[in-house]
Amino acid sequence: MKTTWFVLVAAVLAGCGEKRAAAPAADSQATRVAASNPATVDSLMARVIPAAAAALALQSSPASADSILAANNFTLDRYEATLYSIAADSAASQLFESALGR
Amino acid sequence: MIFSSRMPSAGLALLLVALVPGMSQAQAAPRARAIAASSLPRLASDLRDQGASVDDVAHALGALQQAGIPADNAVDVLEAEYQARLTDKHPAMSFEDRVRATLARGLRGKALAAAVAVAKPDPARKPKEIR
Numbered sequence: 001m002k003t004t005w006f007v008l009v010a011a012v013l014a015g016c017g018e019k020r021a022a023a024p025a026a027d028s029q030a031t032r033v034a035a036s037n038p039a040t041v042d043s044l045m046a047r048v049i050p051a052a053a054a055a056l057a058l059q060s061s062p063a064s065a066d067s068i069l070a071a072n073n074f075t076l077d078r079y080e081a082t083l084y085s086i087a088a089d090s091a092a093s094q095l096f097e098s099a100l101g102r
Numbered sequence: 103m104i105f106s107s108r109m110p111s112a113g114l115a116l117l118l119v120a121l122v123p124g125m126s127q128a129q130a131a132p133r134a135r136a137i138a139a140s141s142l143p144r145l146a147s148d149l150r151d152q153g154a155s156v157d158d159v160a161h162a163l164g165a166l167q168q169a170g171i172p173a174d175n176a177v178d179v180l181e182a183e184y185q186a187r188l189t190d191k192h193p194a195m196s197f198e199d200r201v202r203a204t205l206a207r208g209l210r211g212k213a214l215a216a217a218v219a220v221a222k223p224d225p226a227r228k229p230k231e232i233r
Contacts, residue, residue, distance in 0.1 A: 055140040065133040076132050083139040084167045088160040093143035
């Protein structure tokens with residue numbers, strides 16, 4: 001579990017340095033605004049990293065969804081709500097996708 | 103951005119039932135929901151890349167979530183909207199308005215996704231500014 005978290009944080013930090021080729025101006029602006037405020041970054045990370053950890057595990061072992069969600073302190077409803085909120089936020093979406101190595 | 107690397111959603115529950123021995127359809131549905139939820143950020147980003155505004159996507163997702171639409175159904179809606187925007191980059195109604203109008207008609211499941219993508223403004227109502 002510790003290794004997963006380490007890999008995730010490293011992936012997110014590496015991903016944040018990359019520039020998406022076709023990202024629209026609004027998206028870049030949102031990311032810049034988020035990155036300029038440490039509290040916002042902390043809040044983003046706190047929301048995105050556990051969800052990304054669960055998503056990575058789900059990807060490799062979908063049949064173990066229940067235990068994966070529980071291990072990451074999610075219920076299905078809470079995981080779904082978190083992903084809805086990440087998707088609604090362009091900076092969070094970018095961070096989430098970076099953490100998943102996409 | 104294209105949907106090539108997104109997680110599968112359509113028919114996933116059935117696929118899980120077929121692939122995982124001993125898994126019933128009732129067990130597969132929550133798993134499909136969890137896996138579909140993981141692809142929401144990617145699909146939302148794809149829509150924004152396709153020209154939908156940040157606010158429009160956020161509000162449309164908010165409307166879907168408020169209506170209790172499960173993630174696998176929301177994925178269908180985002181995919182249908184993405185496909186529709188490939189041919190019509192400037193829809194007559196915002197995505198949010200089409201989602202709200204379609205939800206108000208009581209449509210759910212695949213019918214919801216299909217109807218959102220093709221929803222047209224009600225001629226009796228004054229059109230709202232597209233975000």
